[in-house]
Structure formats: C-alpha cells, structure tokens
Amino acid sequence: MAIYKKSIIIFLFFTFFNYCFSQDVIELNDSNFENLTQLSSGNTTGSWFIKFYAPWCSHCKAMSKTWAQLATELKGKINVAKIDVTLNSKTRKRFKIEGFPTLLYFKNGKMYDYKNHDRSLEAFKNFVLETYKNARASEPPKPLNYMDILKDFLNETFQNIDRIYKYAFPSLAVLVSVSFLTGSIFSLILLKFCCMKSGASKVAKKKD
Template sequence: VRGTMRHLLVLALAAALLPVASVAAEESDVVVLTSQNFEHDTQASTGATTGDWFVKFYAPWCGHCKKLAPVWDELATELKGVVNVAKVDAEAHSSLRKRFRIRGYPTLIFFSQGKMYKYEEKRSLESLVAFAKGGYKDDTEAVDVPAPPDLIATLKGEFFGLLKTVLHYSKHPEAISQESAYFLAAGIVIGSVLASAFYLFLSLASPAPAKRVSQSKKGD
C-alpha cells in the first residue's frame, strides 16, 4: 500500500508542472462549492440557516454543462439575495458526487430546509427561476439530504478525484478553459496537501513489520 501511495503522491505533485495558466476567473455571482466548504456554506443537512441553494453539479469536459454555464450565471444574478446559486465540479470533488449520487451532467439540485429537489425540466432562465422561487414544491420529490462523509472518506475521494481530473487534462489540454485552468491550478495545490495528509495517515496507521528473532544454534 505504501509503495502505491508513494507513486500516486508523486503523480499528484508532478501534475503541478503541467502548463496550466493561473488566469483569474471571470466575475460571477455563482458560488463555487467544494468538498471543503459545501456543508459549511450550504448547511444542507445541518441547519439550513444560510438559506436555499440551487446547485449545479458539472464536469469540465461536459458539452451540455458548457452550454448551460451562461444561463447559470444569469440565474445567479437574477436570484441574488433570494436564492444562493452555486456550482460543483463533481469530477474533482468525487466525495460530493458520491454523496448526492450524481449519475450524469449537468445535475441540478435545489436544497431547502434539509430536503433536496432534483430539477429535470427545461434549462431556460425562466424555468429555472420559476423552480427556485417555489416551483420545486410542485410535483418534485423531496428527498432527505444525506449526511456528509467522514474526514478519511473525503480525503481519499478528493485525492483520487483530483488525480482523475489531472490525468484527463494532461491528455486533453485543449479542453481547459480559463476558469477551469484557474481552479485546476488551485486544486492541484490543495490536492497535493490532501495527498500528503492522506499518505501520512496511512503511514501512521500501518503497523510496523514485526522483527524476526534469530534463534541461536545449538552448542553456541
């Protein structure tokens, strides 16, 4: 296990050398959520005192997600001060993808008072606004928000999620947008720290090999 983790750690650190420009993302009212700040900001399953949240789970390579991006920006501006509009790179943050059972992209989920409602209607600004302003209560199943995973599961999921994203971009550098480049660069730094912490945990948790006691030969 240790040998495998060493190789994975080296890959994650080496990924920092990828030709990724650290370009500032365009200003937007859309909140960027990660596995580190999701529960703290949304309080989806722990109180909901920060209001309702409309979250887009996407993948950087997804064509439908790219098409929806400008509409999502407009939605965030339209609902500013009323509903929090956010997005999650579900490929990079696999713990959130697993927690909310994201099967395809984009997946749009509305969070309100400990419940979650999946949006499956037309992806127009008008329809999205209507859903967020109360339409989610009509003919949409309310599901309890699952509890967040424990720390170790999160660290493990984030490490392999980041590694998967880095490997994808190393094979398809043309798919990196300005916004993706900015967050990928930041993610690599954060991911390297997480990978180091995860490796350290495994090193401390793994029992040391037992020492063999040599037996003296008869007559010695």
C-alpha cells in the same frame, strides 16, 4: 481603423459583462461545501440551487451563461452555486452524482431534483420560486464519515479487482496459450531440423 476600435470595445464590454455575471455564481468544493451550505443542519445559510457538473460536459457548458444570469437575478434571495465533481469526488459520492449536469435545489432542509429538460432562465426561476413544490422532496444525504470513505474505497478496490479478473485474466490466458502453442511449434520444427541433420551425418559416415 474605427471599425477595429469599435470591435475591441464591444469585445471588452461583453468580456467584462460576462465576468461580472459569473462572479455571482458561488464556487463550491469538498472543503467548503458543508460549511457554506449547512445542508446537514437545515440550510441555515439559506436556500441553494447547485449545479453538479463536469468540465467536458457539453450541456454543462451550454447552460453556463444562463446559470450566471440566474445567480445575478436571484442574488440575495437564493444562493446559486456550482461544483466540479470531477475534482471533488467526496461530494460526488455523497450525492451519488452519475449524470451531468445534475441540478439540485435545497430549501428548508429538503432536497429537490430538477429533472426538466428546459434549461432556460425562466424555467430555472420558476422552479426555485414555485414549481419545486411539485417535485418529490427528499432528505439531503449526510456528509461522508471515515467509515463511509473506507467502505467506498474497499468497494472500488474490489470492483477494480473484479474488472481485472473479468477482462485482463482471459486476455492473459489467451496470451499464455498462444505463447505456449508458438513455443511448441518452434520446438517441433527445431527438433525435426536437428533429427534431419543427425540423420544426414549418419548417412555420410556410412558412406565413408
């Protein structure tokens, strides 16, 4: 009984510990992204290290605890955040996120891509405090405007049409061909059967 109680206490402690850690990671979405980060106005809210992730990504899940620890250790110095791009397509399209996790560091109006496969706490801290200087700096993309969204929508529509034409149309053509061939064979069999029946009737009449 004592061991059982001790196990429950340890479980609750670690649950509370992880909860406290996770609270330091800022949750971003399409609605609050620009308002909180101020990327287009030069990072007026400070530096941001953001994890662009997908919930099903195993690598994203594996680094969750480390990311939470990083947020706690850098609290008040650097904003550590995350955004689920499967639910926030506008931000995904803005930054052209294709792989998961994508880790981007924003400082003084510049963007730095973390490409190191080392996803340890020390590696992350070292990057945002020092080694980001060795990475190529680029300008953060501007928020998508209505024309960008419309253009993106049209591109996706035409891509879908193209995919339908490439994959569905040949399948449809095969289906039509098979149906036509099957129908033709069935018609020939039916015609032959009718002719045989008609011939048999004529022979019977002649005998009469």
